[in-house]
Amino acid sequence: MRNGRLDRVTDSTLPTSFVVTLSCPDRPGIVHAVAGALLEAACNIADSQQYGSPSTGNFFMRVEATTSSTQAELSSALAPVAEAFGMKWQINPVGQKVRTLILGSKDAHCLNDLLFQQRTGTLPIEVPAIVSNHRDLEGLAEFYGIPFHYIPVTPDTKPQAEAKLLDLIREHGIELTVLARYMQVLSNELCTELNGKAINIHHSFLPSFKGAKPYHQAHARGVKIIGATAHYVTADLDEGPIIEQEVIRVDHARTAEQFVQMGRDVEGRTLAQAVQWHAEHRVLLDGTRTVVFN
Incomplete structure:
Protein backbone atom coordinates (compact mmCIF):
# COMPACT_ATOMS: atom_id res chain seq x y z
CA MET A 1 0.00 0.00 0.00
CA VAL A 94 5.46 -10.46 5.81
CA GLY A 95 7.41 -12.76 3.50
CA GLN A 96 5.54 -11.80 0.33
CA LYS A 97 8.06 -12.09 -2.49
CA VAL A 98 8.90 -8.91 -4.36
CA ARG A 99 8.66 -9.28 -8.13
CA THR A 100 12.14 -8.41 -9.36
CA LEU A 101 13.63 -7.82 -12.80
CA ILE A 102 17.40 -8.28 -13.03
CA LEU A 103 19.54 -6.50 -15.63
CA GLY A 104 23.04 -7.68 -16.51
CA SER A 105 25.63 -7.36 -19.25
CA LYS A 106 28.58 -9.80 -19.30
CA ASP A 107 29.77 -10.28 -15.71
CA ALA A 108 27.84 -13.10 -14.04
CA HIS A 109 28.93 -12.91 -10.39
CA CYS A 110 26.23 -10.57 -9.06
CA LEU A 111 23.47 -12.20 -11.09
CA ASN A 112 24.51 -15.67 -9.95
CA ASP A 113 24.58 -14.62 -6.29
CA LEU A 114 21.06 -13.17 -6.54
CA LEU A 115 19.61 -16.18 -8.36
CA PHE A 116 21.27 -18.69 -6.02
CA GLN A 117 20.01 -16.91 -2.91
CA GLN A 118 16.57 -16.53 -4.43
CA ARG A 119 16.42 -20.26 -5.17
CA THR A 120 17.58 -21.24 -1.68
CA GLY A 121 15.03 -18.92 -0.07
CA THR A 122 17.48 -16.41 1.38
CA LEU A 123 16.12 -13.55 -0.73
CA PRO A 124 12.35 -12.94 -0.65
CA ILE A 125 12.17 -12.10 -4.35
CA GLU A 126 10.54 -13.62 -7.41
CA VAL A 127 12.41 -13.20 -10.70
CA PRO A 128 10.13 -13.55 -13.75
CA ALA A 129 12.71 -12.25 -16.26
CA ILE A 130 16.35 -11.39 -16.86
CA VAL A 131 17.34 -8.67 -19.35
CA SER A 132 20.75 -8.14 -20.91
CA ASN A 133 22.33 -6.11 -23.70
CA HIS A 134 24.59 -9.11 -24.45
CA ARG A 135 23.99 -12.85 -24.74
CA ASP A 136 26.73 -13.91 -22.32
CA LEU A 137 24.30 -14.50 -19.43
CA GLU A 138 21.73 -16.47 -21.41
CA GLY A 139 23.10 -19.83 -20.25
CA LEU A 140 22.95 -18.83 -16.60
CA ALA A 141 19.34 -17.71 -16.98
CA GLU A 142 18.52 -21.03 -18.67
CA PHE A 143 20.19 -22.95 -15.81
CA TYR A 144 17.89 -21.25 -13.30
CA GLY A 145 14.87 -21.62 -15.60
CA ILE A 146 14.20 -17.89 -15.95
CA PRO A 147 13.19 -16.31 -19.29
CA PHE A 148 16.05 -14.33 -20.84
CA HIS A 149 15.42 -11.19 -22.88
CA TYR A 150 18.19 -9.93 -25.14
CA ILE A 151 17.76 -6.19 -25.68
CA PRO A 152 20.82 -4.71 -27.41
CA VAL A 153 21.55 -1.05 -26.78
CA THR A 154 23.30 1.45 -29.04
CA PRO A 155 23.20 5.24 -28.91
CA ASP A 156 20.69 5.19 -31.76
CA THR A 157 18.46 2.45 -30.30
CA LYS A 158 18.57 3.43 -26.62
CA PRO A 159 15.05 4.97 -26.52
CA GLN A 160 13.54 1.87 -28.15
CA ALA A 161 15.51 -0.45 -25.83
CA GLU A 162 14.30 1.38 -22.74
CA ALA A 163 10.74 1.30 -24.05
CA LYS A 164 11.00 -2.51 -24.33
CA LEU A 165 12.38 -2.62 -20.80
CA LEU A 166 9.44 -0.62 -19.49
CA ASP A 167 7.04 -2.89 -21.35
CA LEU A 168 8.55 -5.89 -19.54
CA ILE A 169 8.32 -4.12 -16.19
CA ARG A 170 4.63 -3.42 -16.72
CA GLU A 171 3.86 -6.81 -18.26
CA HIS A 172 5.34 -8.73 -15.32
CA GLY A 173 4.18 -6.40 -12.55
CA ILE A 174 7.78 -5.67 -11.56
CA GLU A 175 8.23 -3.97 -8.19
CA LEU A 176 12.04 -3.85 -8.08
CA THR A 177 14.66 -3.59 -10.84
CA VAL A 178 18.23 -4.65 -10.01
CA LEU A 179 21.24 -3.61 -12.09
CA ALA A 180 23.58 -6.55 -11.51
CA ARG A 181 26.63 -5.12 -13.28
CA TYR A 182 24.46 -3.80 -16.11
CA MET A 183 26.94 -1.67 -18.03
CA GLN A 184 24.52 0.85 -19.46
CA VAL A 185 23.64 4.32 -18.22
CA LEU A 186 19.87 4.69 -17.84
CA SER A 187 18.22 7.80 -19.23
CA ASN A 188 16.98 10.52 -16.91
CA GLU A 189 13.41 9.64 -17.88
CA LEU A 190 13.85 5.97 -16.96
CA CYS A 191 15.59 6.87 -13.69
CA THR A 192 12.60 9.03 -12.79
CA GLU A 193 10.20 6.21 -13.67
CA LEU A 194 12.12 3.79 -11.43
CA ASN A 195 12.76 6.21 -8.55
CA GLY A 196 13.12 4.24 -5.32
CA LYS A 197 12.49 0.99 -7.20
CA ALA A 198 15.88 0.28 -8.83
CA ILE A 199 19.14 -0.75 -7.14
CA ASN A 200 22.63 -0.56 -8.65
CA ILE A 201 26.03 -1.87 -7.53
CA HIS A 202 29.41 -0.29 -8.13
CA HIS A 203 32.94 -0.54 -6.81
CA SER A 204 33.58 1.93 -4.03
CA PHE A 205 36.55 3.44 -5.84
CA LEU A 206 34.25 5.88 -7.61
CA PRO A 207 34.87 8.65 -8.38
CA SER A 208 38.62 8.09 -7.94
CA PHE A 209 38.88 5.16 -10.34
CA LYS A 210 36.47 5.61 -13.23
CA GLY A 211 36.31 3.87 -16.58
CA ALA A 212 37.73 0.52 -17.58
CA LYS A 213 39.52 -1.81 -15.16
CA PRO A 214 39.02 0.13 -11.90
CA TYR A 215 40.58 -2.67 -9.84
CA HIS A 216 43.71 -2.56 -11.96
CA GLN A 217 43.84 1.22 -11.45
CA ALA A 218 43.49 0.71 -7.71
CA HIS A 219 46.23 -1.92 -7.70
CA ALA A 220 48.56 0.41 -9.56
CA ARG A 221 47.95 3.09 -6.91
CA GLY A 222 48.60 0.71 -4.03
CA VAL A 223 45.25 1.04 -2.28
CA LYS A 224 44.80 -0.73 1.04
CA ILE A 225 41.00 -1.02 1.06
CA ILE A 226 38.60 -2.12 -1.68
CA GLY A 227 34.85 -2.48 -1.51
CA ALA A 228 31.45 -1.95 -3.08
CA THR A 229 28.40 0.31 -2.75
CA ALA A 230 24.76 -0.59 -3.43
CA HIS A 231 22.47 2.38 -3.99
CA TYR A 232 19.20 3.44 -5.54
CA VAL A 233 19.41 4.53 -9.16
CA THR A 234 19.07 8.24 -9.89
CA ALA A 235 19.79 10.50 -12.84
CA ASP A 236 23.06 11.48 -11.12
CA LEU A 237 25.28 8.57 -12.16
CA ASP A 238 26.36 6.41 -9.19
CA GLU A 239 25.28 9.08 -6.71
CA GLY A 240 21.91 7.72 -5.59
CA PRO A 241 20.92 7.15 -1.94
CA ILE A 242 23.22 4.49 -0.47
CA ILE A 243 21.67 1.32 0.96
CA GLU A 244 24.71 -0.79 1.85
CA GLN A 245 28.50 -0.70 1.64
CA GLU A 246 31.25 -3.18 2.43
CA VAL A 247 35.03 -2.88 2.43
CA ILE A 248 37.88 -5.37 2.83
CA ARG A 249 41.59 -4.83 3.37
CA VAL A 250 44.20 -5.70 0.73
CA ASP A 251 47.96 -5.33 0.70
CA HIS A 252 50.96 -5.08 -1.59
CA ALA A 253 51.21 -8.85 -2.04
CA ARG A 254 47.90 -9.08 -3.89
CA THR A 255 47.91 -9.13 -7.67
CA ALA A 256 45.56 -7.07 -9.82
CA GLU A 257 43.72 -10.27 -10.72
CA GLN A 258 43.23 -11.04 -7.03
CA PHE A 259 41.85 -7.52 -6.56
CA VAL A 260 39.29 -8.27 -9.28
CA GLN A 261 38.21 -11.57 -7.70
CA MET A 262 37.99 -10.14 -4.20
CA GLY A 263 36.07 -7.16 -5.56
CA ARG A 264 33.57 -9.43 -7.29
CA ASP A 265 32.91 -11.28 -4.03
CA VAL A 266 32.28 -8.01 -2.19
CA GLU A 267 30.03 -6.70 -4.97
CA GLY A 268 27.89 -9.84 -4.88
CA ARG A 269 27.46 -9.76 -1.11
CA THR A 270 26.75 -6.04 -0.98
CA LEU A 271 24.14 -6.12 -3.74
CA ALA A 272 22.38 -9.16 -2.28
CA GLN A 273 22.20 -7.52 1.15
CA ALA A 274 20.72 -4.33 -0.32
CA VAL A 275 18.13 -6.33 -2.27
CA GLN A 276 17.20 -8.30 0.84
CA TRP A 277 16.70 -5.19 2.96
CA HIS A 278 14.61 -3.56 0.22
CA ALA A 279 12.49 -6.70 -0.22
CA GLU A 280 11.91 -6.89 3.53
CA HIS A 281 10.75 -3.24 3.49
CA ARG A 282 13.57 -2.08 5.74
CA VAL A 283 14.73 0.84 3.57
CA LEU A 284 13.05 4.25 3.59
CA LEU A 285 14.16 7.26 1.57
CA ASP A 286 15.10 10.46 3.37
CA GLY A 287 15.96 12.82 0.53
CA THR A 288 19.42 11.87 -0.74
CA ARG A 289 19.94 9.47 2.17
CA THR A 290 18.32 6.24 3.35
CA VAL A 291 17.05 5.02 6.69
CA VAL A 292 17.73 1.27 6.98
CA PHE A 293 16.03 -0.61 9.82
CA ASN A 294 17.77 -3.90 10.61
Whole structure:
Protein backbone atom coordinates (compact mmCIF):
# COMPACT_ATOMS: atom_id res chain seq x y z
CA MET A 1 0.00 0.00 0.00
CA ARG A 2 1.26 3.48 -0.83
CA ASN A 3 -0.47 6.64 0.32
CA GLY A 4 -3.52 4.65 1.35
CA ARG A 5 -3.84 2.55 -1.83
CA LEU A 6 -3.56 -1.24 -1.91
CA ASP A 7 -0.79 -2.19 -4.36
CA ARG A 8 -1.73 -5.85 -4.40
CA VAL A 9 -4.90 -7.12 -2.82
CA THR A 10 -4.40 -10.61 -1.47
CA ASP A 11 -7.13 -10.76 1.16
CA SER A 12 -8.24 -14.21 0.01
CA THR A 13 -4.91 -15.76 1.00
CA LEU A 14 -3.61 -13.28 3.55
CA PRO A 15 -0.99 -14.28 6.07
CA THR A 16 -1.54 -12.98 9.57
CA SER A 17 1.65 -10.91 9.73
CA PHE A 18 2.20 -7.53 8.09
CA VAL A 19 4.94 -4.94 7.77
CA VAL A 20 3.82 -1.33 8.08
CA THR A 21 6.31 1.32 6.95
CA LEU A 22 5.72 5.05 7.06
CA SER A 23 7.36 8.45 6.91
CA CYS A 24 6.08 11.94 7.64
CA PRO A 25 7.11 15.26 9.16
CA ASP A 26 8.18 14.63 12.75
CA ARG A 27 5.86 15.81 15.53
CA PRO A 28 4.64 14.51 18.88
CA GLY A 29 2.08 11.72 19.03
CA ILE A 30 2.95 9.68 15.92
CA VAL A 31 3.92 6.45 17.68
CA HIS A 32 0.93 6.67 20.02
CA ALA A 33 -1.47 7.21 17.13
CA VAL A 34 -0.02 4.37 15.05
CA ALA A 35 -0.07 1.98 18.01
CA GLY A 36 -3.69 2.92 18.71
CA ALA A 37 -4.72 2.23 15.11
CA LEU A 38 -2.96 -1.13 15.19
CA LEU A 39 -4.74 -1.98 18.44
CA GLU A 40 -8.05 -1.06 16.78
CA ALA A 41 -7.22 -3.58 14.04
CA ALA A 42 -6.54 -6.29 16.66
CA CYS A 43 -2.80 -6.26 15.99
CA ASN A 44 -0.07 -7.62 18.21
CA ILE A 45 3.17 -5.68 17.57
CA ALA A 46 6.07 -8.10 17.18
CA ASP A 47 8.73 -5.52 16.29
CA SER A 48 8.82 -1.74 16.07
CA GLN A 49 11.62 0.61 15.02
CA GLN A 50 11.51 4.36 14.52
CA TYR A 51 13.85 7.23 13.75
CA GLY A 52 13.53 10.99 13.70
CA SER A 53 15.98 12.67 11.33
CA PRO A 54 17.42 15.85 12.88
CA SER A 55 18.71 17.03 9.50
CA THR A 56 15.45 16.78 7.54
CA GLY A 57 12.85 16.86 10.31
CA ASN A 58 11.25 13.68 9.02
CA PHE A 59 10.04 10.70 11.05
CA PHE A 60 10.35 7.07 9.93
CA MET A 61 8.78 3.92 11.33
CA ARG A 62 8.69 0.20 10.57
CA VAL A 63 6.34 -2.11 12.44
CA GLU A 64 5.79 -5.87 12.15
CA ALA A 65 2.45 -6.97 13.54
CA THR A 66 0.26 -10.06 13.58
CA THR A 67 -3.51 -9.80 13.37
CA SER A 68 -6.70 -11.61 12.53
CA SER A 69 -7.77 -8.60 10.47
CA THR A 70 -7.47 -8.53 6.70
CA GLN A 71 -5.13 -6.20 4.87
CA ALA A 72 -8.07 -4.04 3.87
CA GLU A 73 -9.27 -3.79 7.48
CA LEU A 74 -5.78 -2.87 8.65
CA SER A 75 -5.65 -0.23 5.93
CA SER A 76 -8.95 1.25 7.04
CA ALA A 77 -7.73 1.50 10.62
CA LEU A 78 -4.50 3.25 9.64
CA ALA A 79 -5.86 5.56 6.94
CA PRO A 80 -7.20 8.29 9.28
CA VAL A 81 -3.87 8.40 11.13
CA ALA A 82 -1.94 8.59 7.88
CA GLU A 83 -4.08 11.47 6.67
CA ALA A 84 -3.80 13.36 9.94
CA PHE A 85 0.00 13.20 9.95
CA GLY A 86 0.57 13.50 6.18
CA MET A 87 2.20 10.11 5.93
CA LYS A 88 3.65 8.18 3.02
CA TRP A 89 2.93 4.60 3.99
CA GLN A 90 2.77 0.99 2.90
CA ILE A 91 1.34 -2.25 4.23
CA ASN A 92 2.88 -5.51 2.99
CA PRO A 93 2.35 -9.13 4.06
CA VAL A 94 5.46 -10.46 5.81
CA GLY A 95 7.41 -12.76 3.50
CA GLN A 96 5.54 -11.80 0.33
CA LYS A 97 8.06 -12.09 -2.49
CA VAL A 98 8.90 -8.91 -4.36
CA ARG A 99 8.66 -9.28 -8.13
CA THR A 100 12.14 -8.41 -9.36
CA LEU A 101 13.63 -7.82 -12.80
CA ILE A 102 17.40 -8.28 -13.03
CA LEU A 103 19.54 -6.50 -15.63
CA GLY A 104 23.04 -7.68 -16.51
CA SER A 105 25.63 -7.36 -19.25
CA LYS A 106 28.58 -9.80 -19.30
CA ASP A 107 29.77 -10.28 -15.71
CA ALA A 108 27.84 -13.10 -14.04
CA HIS A 109 28.93 -12.91 -10.39
CA CYS A 110 26.23 -10.57 -9.06
CA LEU A 111 23.47 -12.20 -11.09
CA ASN A 112 24.51 -15.67 -9.95
CA ASP A 113 24.58 -14.62 -6.29
CA LEU A 114 21.06 -13.17 -6.54
CA LEU A 115 19.61 -16.18 -8.36
CA PHE A 116 21.27 -18.69 -6.02
CA GLN A 117 20.01 -16.91 -2.91
CA GLN A 118 16.57 -16.53 -4.43
CA ARG A 119 16.42 -20.26 -5.17
CA THR A 120 17.58 -21.24 -1.68
CA GLY A 121 15.03 -18.92 -0.07
CA THR A 122 17.48 -16.41 1.38
CA LEU A 123 16.12 -13.55 -0.73
CA PRO A 124 12.35 -12.94 -0.65
CA ILE A 125 12.17 -12.10 -4.35
CA GLU A 126 10.54 -13.62 -7.41
CA VAL A 127 12.41 -13.20 -10.70
CA PRO A 128 10.13 -13.55 -13.75
CA ALA A 129 12.71 -12.25 -16.26
CA ILE A 130 16.35 -11.39 -16.86
CA VAL A 131 17.34 -8.67 -19.35
CA SER A 132 20.75 -8.14 -20.91
CA ASN A 133 22.33 -6.11 -23.70
CA HIS A 134 24.59 -9.11 -24.45
CA ARG A 135 23.99 -12.85 -24.74
CA ASP A 136 26.73 -13.91 -22.32
CA LEU A 137 24.30 -14.50 -19.43
CA GLU A 138 21.73 -16.47 -21.41
CA GLY A 139 23.10 -19.83 -20.25
CA LEU A 140 22.95 -18.83 -16.60
CA ALA A 141 19.34 -17.71 -16.98
CA GLU A 142 18.52 -21.03 -18.67
CA PHE A 143 20.19 -22.95 -15.81
CA TYR A 144 17.89 -21.25 -13.30
CA GLY A 145 14.87 -21.62 -15.60
CA ILE A 146 14.20 -17.89 -15.95
CA PRO A 147 13.19 -16.31 -19.29
CA PHE A 148 16.05 -14.33 -20.84
CA HIS A 149 15.42 -11.19 -22.88
CA TYR A 150 18.19 -9.93 -25.14
CA ILE A 151 17.76 -6.19 -25.68
CA PRO A 152 20.82 -4.71 -27.41
CA VAL A 153 21.55 -1.05 -26.78
CA THR A 154 23.30 1.45 -29.04
CA PRO A 155 23.20 5.24 -28.91
CA ASP A 156 20.69 5.19 -31.76
CA THR A 157 18.46 2.45 -30.30
CA LYS A 158 18.57 3.43 -26.62
CA PRO A 159 15.05 4.97 -26.52
CA GLN A 160 13.54 1.87 -28.15
CA ALA A 161 15.51 -0.45 -25.83
CA GLU A 162 14.30 1.38 -22.74
CA ALA A 163 10.74 1.30 -24.05
CA LYS A 164 11.00 -2.51 -24.33
CA LEU A 165 12.38 -2.62 -20.80
CA LEU A 166 9.44 -0.62 -19.49
CA ASP A 167 7.04 -2.89 -21.35
CA LEU A 168 8.55 -5.89 -19.54
CA ILE A 169 8.32 -4.12 -16.19
CA ARG A 170 4.63 -3.42 -16.72
CA GLU A 171 3.86 -6.81 -18.26
CA HIS A 172 5.34 -8.73 -15.32
CA GLY A 173 4.18 -6.40 -12.55
CA ILE A 174 7.78 -5.67 -11.56
CA GLU A 175 8.23 -3.97 -8.19
CA LEU A 176 12.04 -3.85 -8.08
CA THR A 177 14.66 -3.59 -10.84
CA VAL A 178 18.23 -4.65 -10.01
CA LEU A 179 21.24 -3.61 -12.09
CA ALA A 180 23.58 -6.55 -11.51
CA ARG A 181 26.63 -5.12 -13.28
CA TYR A 182 24.46 -3.80 -16.11
CA MET A 183 26.94 -1.67 -18.03
CA GLN A 184 24.52 0.85 -19.46
CA VAL A 185 23.64 4.32 -18.22
CA LEU A 186 19.87 4.69 -17.84
CA SER A 187 18.22 7.80 -19.23
CA ASN A 188 16.98 10.52 -16.91
CA GLU A 189 13.41 9.64 -17.88
CA LEU A 190 13.85 5.97 -16.96
CA CYS A 191 15.59 6.87 -13.69
CA THR A 192 12.60 9.03 -12.79
CA GLU A 193 10.20 6.21 -13.67
CA LEU A 194 12.12 3.79 -11.43
CA ASN A 195 12.76 6.21 -8.55
CA GLY A 196 13.12 4.24 -5.32
CA LYS A 197 12.49 0.99 -7.20
CA ALA A 198 15.88 0.28 -8.83
CA ILE A 199 19.14 -0.75 -7.14
CA ASN A 200 22.63 -0.56 -8.65
CA ILE A 201 26.03 -1.87 -7.53
CA HIS A 202 29.41 -0.29 -8.13
CA HIS A 203 32.94 -0.54 -6.81
CA SER A 204 33.58 1.93 -4.03
CA PHE A 205 36.55 3.44 -5.84
CA LEU A 206 34.25 5.88 -7.61
CA PRO A 207 34.87 8.65 -8.38
CA SER A 208 38.62 8.09 -7.94
CA PHE A 209 38.88 5.16 -10.34
CA LYS A 210 36.47 5.61 -13.23
CA GLY A 211 36.31 3.87 -16.58
CA ALA A 212 37.73 0.52 -17.58
CA LYS A 213 39.52 -1.81 -15.16
CA PRO A 214 39.02 0.13 -11.90
CA TYR A 215 40.58 -2.67 -9.84
CA HIS A 216 43.71 -2.56 -11.96
CA GLN A 217 43.84 1.22 -11.45
CA ALA A 218 43.49 0.71 -7.71
CA HIS A 219 46.23 -1.92 -7.70
CA ALA A 220 48.56 0.41 -9.56
CA ARG A 221 47.95 3.09 -6.91
CA GLY A 222 48.60 0.71 -4.03
CA VAL A 223 45.25 1.04 -2.28
CA LYS A 224 44.80 -0.73 1.04
CA ILE A 225 41.00 -1.02 1.06
CA ILE A 226 38.60 -2.12 -1.68
CA GLY A 227 34.85 -2.48 -1.51
CA ALA A 228 31.45 -1.95 -3.08
CA THR A 229 28.40 0.31 -2.75
CA ALA A 230 24.76 -0.59 -3.43
CA HIS A 231 22.47 2.38 -3.99
CA TYR A 232 19.20 3.44 -5.54
CA VAL A 233 19.41 4.53 -9.16
CA THR A 234 19.07 8.24 -9.89
CA ALA A 235 19.79 10.50 -12.84
CA ASP A 236 23.06 11.48 -11.12
CA LEU A 237 25.28 8.57 -12.16
CA ASP A 238 26.36 6.41 -9.19
CA GLU A 239 25.28 9.08 -6.71
CA GLY A 240 21.91 7.72 -5.59
CA PRO A 241 20.92 7.15 -1.94
CA ILE A 242 23.22 4.49 -0.47
CA ILE A 243 21.67 1.32 0.96
CA GLU A 244 24.71 -0.79 1.85
CA GLN A 245 28.50 -0.70 1.64
CA GLU A 246 31.25 -3.18 2.43
CA VAL A 247 35.03 -2.88 2.43
CA ILE A 248 37.88 -5.37 2.83
CA ARG A 249 41.59 -4.83 3.37
CA VAL A 250 44.20 -5.70 0.73
CA ASP A 251 47.96 -5.33 0.70
CA HIS A 252 50.96 -5.08 -1.59
CA ALA A 253 51.21 -8.85 -2.04
CA ARG A 254 47.90 -9.08 -3.89
CA THR A 255 47.91 -9.13 -7.67
CA ALA A 256 45.56 -7.07 -9.82
CA GLU A 257 43.72 -10.27 -10.72
CA GLN A 258 43.23 -11.04 -7.03
CA PHE A 259 41.85 -7.52 -6.56
CA VAL A 260 39.29 -8.27 -9.28
CA GLN A 261 38.21 -11.57 -7.70
CA MET A 262 37.99 -10.14 -4.20
CA GLY A 263 36.07 -7.16 -5.56
CA ARG A 264 33.57 -9.43 -7.29
CA ASP A 265 32.91 -11.28 -4.03
CA VAL A 266 32.28 -8.01 -2.19
CA GLU A 267 30.03 -6.70 -4.97
CA GLY A 268 27.89 -9.84 -4.88
CA ARG A 269 27.46 -9.76 -1.11
CA THR A 270 26.75 -6.04 -0.98
CA LEU A 271 24.14 -6.12 -3.74
CA ALA A 272 22.38 -9.16 -2.28
CA GLN A 273 22.20 -7.52 1.15
CA ALA A 274 20.72 -4.33 -0.32
CA VAL A 275 18.13 -6.33 -2.27
CA GLN A 276 17.20 -8.30 0.84
CA TRP A 277 16.70 -5.19 2.96
CA HIS A 278 14.61 -3.56 0.22
CA ALA A 279 12.49 -6.70 -0.22
CA GLU A 280 11.91 -6.89 3.53
CA HIS A 281 10.75 -3.24 3.49
CA ARG A 282 13.57 -2.08 5.74
CA VAL A 283 14.73 0.84 3.57
CA LEU A 284 13.05 4.25 3.59
CA LEU A 285 14.16 7.26 1.57
CA ASP A 286 15.10 10.46 3.37
CA GLY A 287 15.96 12.82 0.53
CA THR A 288 19.42 11.87 -0.74
CA ARG A 289 19.94 9.47 2.17
CA THR A 290 18.32 6.24 3.35
CA VAL A 291 17.05 5.02 6.69
CA VAL A 292 17.73 1.27 6.98
CA PHE A 293 16.03 -0.61 9.82
CA ASN A 294 17.77 -3.90 10.61
